[in-house]
Amino acid sequence: MALGMSFSKVCVQRGARGSARILPRVCRRSFCDALKPGKWKSPITSRLWADREKLAKQTEQGTESPSYLVTKTPADSATCILYAFGSDAALRERYRNPFGSARTGILLEDMDALAGNIAFKHSDDNNPSTRPLLLVTASVDQIKMEKPIVLEEDMELSGKVAWVGRSSMRIRMQFTQGGSKVMGAAFTFVARDRNTSKSTPINPLMPISEEEKRHYDECEQSSKLQKELRQRTPEQRLEAHTKRAKQQQQLLREANTLLTMPSLAPADTVLMTSTETQNALICQPQQRNTAGRIFGGFLMRRAFELAFSTCYLFAGSRPRFEQVEQVSFHAPVDVGSLLRLRARVVHTQPSLQPLPLVTIDVLAVVAHPETRASVISNTFTFSFSLSPDEMERTGNTTLKRVLPSDGESALRQIEAVDMLNGVRTAA
Secondary structure, eight states: OHHHHHHTSOOEEEOTTSOEEEOOOOOHHHHHHHTSTTTTSOHHHHHHHHHHHHHHHTTTTOOBOOOSOOOBOHHHHOEEEEEOTTTOHHHHHHHBOTTSSBOHHHHHHHHHHHHHHHHHHHHOOSOTTBOOOEEEEEEEEEEEEOSOOOTTSOEEEEEEEEEEOSSEEEEEEEEEETTEEEEEEEEEEEEEOTTTOOBOOOOOBOOOSHHHHHHHHHHHHHHHHHHHHHTOOHHHHHHHHHHHHHHHHHHHHHHHHHHHOGGGSOTTEEEGGGGOEEEEEEOOGGGBOTTSSBOHHHHHHHHHHHHHHHHHHHHSSOOEEEEEEEEEEOSOOOTTOEEEEEEEEEEEETTOSSSOEEEEEEEEEEEETTTTEEEEEEEEEEEEEOOHHHHHHHTOOOOOEEEOSSHHHHHHHHHHHHHHTTOOOOO
């Protein structure tokens, strides 16, 4: 507060000839507002975080542990945001990329912000004396681009809770334009007690409409399947391990020529290691979330932009975003952290119809140079398609097949193929 107070005073600056010139007074409220999370984000994220701050103020003085759960419906958390692209030229420019379409990375930020608001609404027990839960994004998947976004038309982002377990919830969201779905997503949150950091129960969900019941049942079946995979017998685990080992050996045999006699290897193959790109950045306070840590949407945006660039460099033709296969959050990222992002092509499908597909992994690692240690914070998997017309125009008509150089990268390629084929594996 003292810092804000000092900026509220009138500043005097000496001119070139010694005359005093009174500078405009800086409003203390405006300066303090600029310090709030969200002021440096997209207009939509800023608005969503302002709404969440209002909700949080109702329970910020609460100190008691929640003593009861409140059954809620999907409508209780449903939220819709309008993008007035049709009438707001400034908003259009905020979301426009160099190629005239929408910036997918910023839309991912907005999705993450909305998911947080929806999770907060559902977990609130309407009792100002209880402390709010600590909600953590566990994973993101099913972010799929259904059709191109038209920046000259209004668009809506909406979402609501679709399923609730004991201490986790799944949120479904979608962008719609002209009455049609253009992109969807599914976020999974887990709840922790703010004092103990232990998992804590979440308000139950009661679906009402037939569509809500169908979505709930789908999520319930998915949750049960994951539990069954984690509870496999030793014999089942051994069988799965043996199958994977054979697949790894086959891939490494195919890569042997590239590894030992690269000049004689087929021209349409390349080692996974040669597709890598990376960057590093210091996480700035302007990118913090309402909890004071780095905003998950910012991490998704930076990972997406690196994945896009990696695909562009690899294919030689501008790619088109298709889907976020999976995003996993392993550890929080603090303000001031040294974050390293590494991207690589893990799988290609040159003959896929109607469009060839490229799958990119991005690994986010927080480095601690002082202690010579590092921690994986996030893993991302993106898929991009390539237009045959664009490939023909650029002359880069051959999409190379990517081969692993070691057992670890072979296993990752097998996992990526399983993910693309909808095959579930144990977490």
